[in-house]
Amino acid sequence: MAAITLNVNGRERTVDVADDATLLDTLRNQLDLKGARFGCGLEQCGACTVLVDGAPVYSCTRPVHDLAGRSVTTIEGLSRDGRLDPLQEAFVAEQAGQCGYCLSGIILSARALLDATPHPTRAEIVAALDRHLCRCGSHNRILRAVERAAAQGSARHG
């Protein structure tokens, strides 16, 4: 066990975790942030995706001890003052989820895309989400949701 400090959703957090703890373990079991999901544990499905310094990473395999001083954003960190991120609102408007298991990771990858490329082509959206699986087959609605957010102006609140 060893302590590590990282910034999670804008707050400095210090946790005491096992030497081989993953970021996903730490978020879910130490910090009670359950939005990132365990799917495959093998970097194959994307359910565990969070942002580290604004870039999507598979948290299921990322050793948390590599992340001292880095900034992590989970799905819980996207809303501001009780308001959903515009991208989340677009997913609701398009009814882009069924079970929702895949969505926190997909929304975070899409958030990173729109932060870098506010008006992506459909091909760019597909490429950015290629790291994700949706077992419910909601892919077309998910793509429409990202396009809707881009068309409406996708900047984050505040």
Ligand code: FES
């Ligand atoms: S749980 Fe991490 S990629 Fe599937």
Ligand code: FES
């Ligand atoms: S909405 Fe069920 S896995 Fe994507």
